[in-house]
Amino acid sequence: RVLWGGKRHGILERLNAGEVVVGDGGYVMQLERRGYVKAGHWTPEAAVEHPEAVRQLHKEFLRAGADVIQTFTFYCSDDKLELSGNVTTITGAQINDAACNLAGEVANEGGALVAGGVSQTPCYLKTNSETEVKAIFKKQMDYFLQKDIDFFIVEFFEHVEEAVWAVEVLKSSRKPVAATLCIAPQGDMNGVPPGECAVRLVKAGADIVGINCHLDPLTGVRTVKMMKEGLEKAGLRAHLMVQPLGFHTPECNIGGYVSLPEFPFALETRAMTRWDVHKYAREAYKAGIRYIGGCCGFEPYHIRAIAEELSAERGFLPPGSEKHGLWGAALEFHTKPWVRARARREYWENLLPASGRPKCPSMATPADGYQND
Ligand SMILES: N[C@@H](CCSCCCCC(=O)O)C(=O)O
Numbered sequence: 004r005v006l007w008g009g010k011r012h013g014i015l016e017r018l019n020a021g022e023v024v025v026g027d028g029g030y031v032m033q034l035e036r037r038g039y040v041k042a043g044h045w046t047p048e049a050a051v052e053h054p055e056a057v058r059q060l061h062k063e064f065l066r067a068g069a070d071v072i073q074t075f076t077f078y079c080s081d082d083k084l085e086l087s088g089n090v091t092t093i094t095g096a097q098i099n100d101a102a103c104n105l106a107g108e109v110a111n112e113g114g115a116l117v118a119g120g121v122s123q124t125p126c127y128l129k130t131n132s133e134t135e136v137k138a139i140f141k142k143q144m145d146y147f148l149q150k151d152i153d154f155f156i157v158e159f160f161e162h163v164e165e166a167v168w169a170v171e172v173l174k175s176s177r178k179p180v181a182a183t184l185c186i187a188p189q190g191d192m193n194g195v196p197p198g199e200c201a202v203r204l205v206k207a208g209a210d211i212v213g214i215n216c217h218l219d220p221l222t223g224v225r226t227v228k229m230m231k232e233g234l235e236k237a238g239l240r241a242h243l244m245v246q247p248l249g250f251h252t253p254e255c256n257i258g259g260y261v262s263l264p265e266f267p268f269a270l271e272t273r274a275m276t277r278w279d280v281h282k283y284a285r286e287a288y289k290a291g292i293r294y295i296g297g298c299c300g301f302e303p304y305h306i307r308a309i310a311e312e313l314s315a316e317r318g319f320l321p322p323g324s325e326k327h328g329l330w331g332a333a334l335e336f337h338t339k340p341w342v343r344a345r346a347r348r349e350y351w352e353n354l355l356p357a358s359g360r361p362k363c364p365s366m367a368t369p370a371d372g373y374q375n376d
Pocket residue numbers: 028029030031032045073077120158159216261298299
């Protein structure tokens with residue numbers, strides 16, 4: 004890791020220098036599969052109840068090449084915790100404290116940065132009150148400022164208005180702020196197009212803008228390209244970020260994967276392969292996006308694929324590649340000759356993997372209004 008003057012250089016120094024920043028992957032969905040998060044609530048009390056599980060997943064993303072460790076503070080606003088009713092004895096302050104300690108501990112093992120995360124609130128939908136919603140983000144920011152975090156990520160917002168309020172509050176910390184919306188090319192839930200969303204976020208003070216979650220990687224890259232065009236048209240500049248799903252969702256639009264019949268417990272057939280992730284990382288890089296990570300469905304081996312695809316640009320491979328071999332090279336030691344023959348890029352890059360489910364459709368019908376026409 005390059006250290007400037009002994010200090011781990013920050014997110015904007017890295018992006019301004021043209022570096023690729025590899026993000027980490029999905030936490031609530033991955034930890035739900037491991038038995039530490041309750042689906043539907045998706046609240047992060049496991050940071051207090053099972054710190055070892057959160058630490059382990061942080062460690063795996065770091066080993067896979069992540070340059071940023073996000074705090075496990077998704078859906079951690081007090082109103083979300085109260086509404087969910089799933090957490091009665093653990094407070095948002097306790098979760099935030101534990102999550103910052105865990106992310107900081109692991110980030111320091113690999114010279115990674117710590118990003119404090121805030122996400123959409125039930126209060127916004129209930130009250131649409133700027134004052135009430137901003138007070139929630141201020142409370143979360145104050146918790147974060149008691150800890151050593153490098154920058155903020157405002158993530159998983161489907162109304163740009165609420166994300167702008169979050170950026171305006173977090174900017175008062177004078178730390179860099181990234182903002183990613185869970186929107187499709189069709190725009191946010193109020194129909195604000197991606198380019199306009201990006202302009203509003205940058206005007207509110209966001210240093211980095213993009214998307215996270217809801218849709219597959221290539222759709223995510225397409226949406227961020229629209230954000231980039233909107234910024235250029237407005238004469239504004241910002242770094243670009245993409246942290247999409249690790250699932251294929253070609254039939255979805257503004258509702259994303261939440262509108263699919265398979266959400267959330269039968270998404271496995273849609274999982275990306277590591278080779279799909281190579282293609283995604285290259286497309287994102289060609290689009291000028293330099294903060295490239297993942298969200299729900301992104302396991303550590305997916306993050307490793309981003310780091311491997313961009314290893315020439317980054318000048319190094321992640322520690323996790325010690326156990327991989329680029330493009331399956333390690334298969335040359337397999338006992339079966341036909342498997343040994345697959346130790347090459349051309350085989351994996353061109354394979355169209357079967358699903359193994361002859362009776363299943365290749366695509367579903369998302370809930371009304373949320374399907375691509
Ligand atoms: N950084 C977070 C993002 C979670 S994105 C959305 C998870 C499901 C939301 C829902 O269905 O309400 C994480 O990785 O857990």
